[in-house]
Amino acid sequence: MTSPQNPARVKEAPNLAAWRETIARLPLTLRPILNQQLGEWDTLFPFEQNKFRGFLDGVNSFTPLELDVLTERLRKLELQMDVRHWKFSEASNTMENAAELARSEYYRQWRLEIQRINDAVDARTLQIASKEPQRKRLIVVILPRQLPVDAHTAWEHWKARGDGIRIAGGAEEFSDLLVKGGPGQPGIAEILTRDASCDPEDLWLIDSGARLNMLLPSAFSHAASLSYSALKPLRDSFLAGLNTMPKSISSAVEIMASLAKKDWTPWFPPELAGQKRLQRFVIDLFLSGNGALIFSNAFVEWAASEAMRRARPRVLVARFGMRSKPKPFTSIAIFENQEKVSTVPDVDDPANSAIDAAILAHYIWLAAGRYPEYEQSVCLCISGSLDSAWMIAPPELGLDHSTGSLSGDRLYDTIEKWITT
Amino acid sequence: MKAAAALLVSEWCASQRAVLGQPLAPAAKGNSPKVIVVACGGVRRFETFQEKGLVNIPHLFGELLPQSLFFPYIRNAGVTSHYNTISSILTGAWQRIDDWGKTAPENPTVFEYLRKDLRTPQADTWLISSNKALTAQIGASSVRDYGPKFGANVIFPKQLLINAIVNAAAQGRADHSAERAAMQPEIEAMLAADNYEGLGWSVFGGASALDAPTRASVSQAIQDLVTTNAPVTGDEFTLLVSLEILRRFAPSLLVITFSDVEVAHFGSYSMHLAGIRTMDRLVHELWNEVQSNPSYREKTTLFVLPEFGRDLDGSVTNGFFNHRFDNDATRLTWLMCLGAAAKRGDVVERPIQHIDLCPTIAEMFGLKAAQAQGTSIPEIRI
Numbered sequence: 001m002t003s004p005q006n007p008a009r010v011k012e013a014p015n016l017a018a019w020r021e022t023i024a025r026l027p028l029t030l031r032p033i034l035n036q037q038l039g040e041w042d043t044l045f046p047f048e049q050n051k052f053r054g055f056l057d058g059v060n061s062f063t064p065l066e067l068d069v070l071t072e073r074l075r076k077l078e079l080q081m082d083v084r085h086w087k088f089s090e091a092s093n094t095m096e097n098a099a100e101l102a103r104s105e106y107y108r109q110w111r112l113e114i115q116r117i118n119d120a121v122d123a124r125t126l127q128i129a130s131k132e133p134q135r136k137r138l139i140v141v142i143l144p145r146q147l148p149v150d151a152h153t154a155w156e157h158w159k160a161r162g163d164g165i166r167i168a169g170g171a172e173e174f175s176d177l178l179v180k181g182g183p184g185q186p187g188i189a190e191i192l193t194r195d196a197s198c199d200p201e202d203l204w205l206i207d208s209g210a211r212l213n214m215l216l217p218s219a220f221s222h223a224a225s226l227s228y229s230a231l232k233p234l235r236d237s238f239l240a241g242l243n244t245m246p247k248s249i250s251s252a253v254e255i256m257a258s259l260a261k262k263d264w265t266p267w268f269p270p271e272l273a274g275q276k277r278l279q280r281f282v283i284d285l286f287l288s289g290n291g292a293l294i295f296s297n298a299f300v301e302w303a304a305s306e307a308m309r310r311a312r313p314r315v316l317v318a319r320f321g322m323r324s325k326p327k328p329f330t331s332i333a334i335f336e337n338q339e340k341v342s343t344v345p346d347v348d349d350p351a352n353s354a355i356d357a358a359i360l361a362h363y364i365w366l367a368a369g370r371y372p373e374y375e376q377s378v379c380l381c382i383s384g385s386l387d388s389a390w391m392i393a394p395p396e397l398g399l400d401h402s403t404g405s406l407s408g409d410r411l412y413d414t415i416e417k418w419i420t421t
Numbered sequence: 422m423k424a425a426a427a428l429l430v431s432e433w434c435a436s437q438r439a440v441l442g443q444p445l446a447p448a449a450k451g452n453s454p455k456v457i458v459v460a461c462g463g464v465r466r467f468e469t470f471q472e473k474g475l476v477n478i479p480h481l482f483g484e485l486l487p488q489s490l491f492f493p494y495i496r497n498a499g500v501t502s503h504y505n506t507i508s509s510i511l512t513g514a515w516q517r518i519d520d521w522g523k524t525a526p527e528n529p530t531v532f533e534y535l536r537k538d539l540r541t542p543q544a545d546t547w548l549i550s551s552n553k554a555l556t557a558q559i560g561a562s563s564v565r566d567y568g569p570k571f572g573a574n575v576i577f578p579k580q581l582l583i584n585a586i587v588n589a590a591a592q593g594r595a596d597h598s599a600e601r602a603a604m605q606p607e608i609e610a611m612l613a614a615d616n617y618e619g620l621g622w623s624v625f626g627g628a629s630a631l632d633a634p635t636r637a638s639v640s641q642a643i644q645d646l647v648t649t650n651a652p653v654t655g656d657e658f659t660l661l662v663s664l665e666i667l668r669r670f671a672p673s674l675l676v677i678t679f680s681d682v683e684v685a686h687f688g689s690y691s692m693h694l695a696g697i698r699t700m701d702r703l704v705h706e707l708w709n710e711v712q713s714n715p716s717y718r719e720k721t722t723l724f725v726l727p728e729f730g731r732d733l734d735g736s737v738t739n740g741f742f743n744h745r746f747d748n749d750a751t752r753l754t755w756l757m758c759l760g761a762a763a764k765r766g767d768v769v770e771r772p773i774q775h776i777d778l779c780p781t782i783a784e785m786f787g788l789k790a791a792q793a794q795g796t797s798i799p800e801i802r803i
Binding site: 099102103104105107108111157289290291292294295297298301302305323326351352353355356359360362363366367369370 | 500502505515517518519520686687688689690691692694734735737739740741742743745747
């Protein structure tokens with residue numbers, strides 16, 4: 001955690017020329033995402049780099065004849081789809097690529113073929129790669145006290161798995177302790193550094209406000225910490241750039257490309273200074289939409305989901321917050337800077353912020369469920385207003401919470417042990 | 422706001438006289454059927470006609486369902502983008518065209534079948550939309566022998582408000598004045614402009630400058646709009662314009678598309694639910710208007726349907742935010758049919774498709790949608 005990238009997880013230097021040759025052997029529609037990753041190599045997270053290498057190693061393990069057989073159906077589909085005559089970018093995944101594919105009458109078959117090929121290559125990769133040990137992980141999602149979560153419906157999204165618990169000493173106080181630490185109780189960042197193979201991106205703190213970053217001990221400032229409020233100058237500037245976009249896809253593609261290439265360094269908050277990967281991550285997040293530029297809680301959910309997809313952190317702490325009430329014209333011009341559109345002062349909207357946060361908190365857990373790396377995970381969703389939490393834990397955690405109540409210290413000890421063993 | 426809606430329609434009247442020199446009243450009169458279609462964006466069954474969603478649709482469920490012919494399973498098997506879906510509903514054939522409306526539908530729309538075969542004027546068919554993803558191309562196909570000369574009037578009332586707000590914000594005026602008042606000069610400036618294309622209007626042609634009396638009424642109406650304290654949503658404004666169209670032109674076929682629910686793309690579930698409740702209320706208001714308007718009472722059939730659902734919670738496409746996942750949560754939705762062609766309240770569980778609507782409507786007018794792929798829904802008959 002003390003260096004930007006742990007040498008233990010850096011594999012051999014990239015062999016870009018050889019990888020480009022391998023990509024060129026693949027069908028057309030498989031190339032954009034791989035070429036895009038090559039072009040952004042230095043800003044990929046270690047997990048992405050390893051996955052990329054693994055995939056191409058898997059491809060190279062097929063003989064030319066085997067690869068032809070594996071990809072024959074996809075190549076035929078591409079002919080039927082007439083991809084060669086589309087304005088289809090091989091260099092990167094563009095909006096236009098996605099739109100062309102989605103409106104093809106062969107789209108469903110195409111997706112199935114892509115899935116079949118990926119599965120076959122992944123199976124090969126598993127055969128030839130050294131098996132990484134399954135790591136234990138932790139996801140903490142915080143609905144802070146100012147969000148009045150409805151006690152009757154608070155956990156209705158979660159009921160398929162897990163249990164409600166009370167945390168003696170305060171649920172939100174427990175989450176503070178976990179991040180900041182206390183006397184004789186190191187914070188989560190320090191706990192993680194006991195593992196020599198730990199990377200900075202093994203801990204992500206994603207916050208609608210700035211509290212998590214404030215709680216994080218300064219010695220561990222290399223952790224991936226993103227604050228929606230701290231990103232305000234960047235968001236405002238980015239939104240202004242997006243709003244120059246006319247309503248035509250060719251303009252949209254051009255403007256998105258120019259926004260992607262622009263140097264946004266001056267607009268990043270100090271805690272992200274020099275963190276090129278995280279800066280790129282934020283720009284990618286804003287470019288991919290999903291409300292990350294508009295609503296703080298959408299930012300928290302989407303950033304957390306993308307962090308798990310791209311970096312597979314061992315510990316992720318996500319903290320939701322308050323949004324303002326819609327102003328008279330908000331729903332009509334939602335993509336505008338609301339401060340400029342209206343001089344009506346911002347007024348908190350606690351009830352609806354709680355509704356938004358409740359479903360988005362569950363979406364974070366659902367996102368984790370898509371990846372095998374998170375099979376051994378403990379998930380705590382903490383509600384400050386209810387002073388309780390929902391906990392999903394594998395039996396291996398060994399925590400008896402049948403009484404429905406736990407002391408904060410006991411929960412802390414159990415989680416510390418879980419992460420470090 | 423009502424006055425603002427009325428003035429928009431007044432402007433249309435004025436320009437229509439000058440440009441086309443046609444009578445304003447539609448040709449179809451007497452007992453000929455009237456059809457209104459309301460497409461309400463992407464709405465999952467879960468948030469509407471399933472147990473936990475009923476609270477969001479008190480009017481649709483409590484008041485309109487008992488008198489409707491209800492189809493709980495209608496499938497969108499096409500491209501689940503707005504432009505392609507609305508085009509598919511209108512043409513009865515799955516459209517696979519540019520998602521952002523750069524090209525016209527590739528099969529004749531129900532507007533064109535109606536206007537060509539019944540020789541009705543343009544004022545007899547309208548599409549009024551809140552949705553920014555549509556363009557004026559939606560009103561007519563690119564098919565030879567059909568096309569814009571048989572197309573519908575297409576208007577986007579919400580665009581007027583958006584542009585006013587954006588202009589005010591861009592010029593910094595909103596920083597120094599009350600938020601509604603800041604919009605007033607912007608809206609007036611746009612109404613006074615020579616070319617309405619930027620607002621998505623396809624009815625004006627090139628000669629749309631307003632005369633002095635109309636402009637005066639415009640100013641008064643905008644004044645009314647900006648001084649009201651009622652919250653403004655795009656769909657509310659769209660409905661008000663639609664009601665004005667109904668009252669002044671009594672068109673035979675009116676298609677309305679709402680889009681407040683699309684705030685879901687930005688991740689606010691509570692605002693998405695508020696959009697559903699607004700839609701529920703506005704459909705009820707529309708139905709009440711149909712019941713009280715002599716031109717529509719007892720001869721109108723109202724269809725209400727979501728364009729598609731939204732993606733499943735936990736999907737890689739981020740659940741309710743989007744509508745592109747190939748799953749029943751996105752593809753399977755419901756259709757409510759009220760009025761003249763729904764003789765008795767009933768639930769028809771047989772699955773139907775969005776492309777079945779066009780041939781069904783055509784048949785209600787005694788026409789055949791020759792190029793539609795869908796099939797007429799037998800339970801819906803005049």
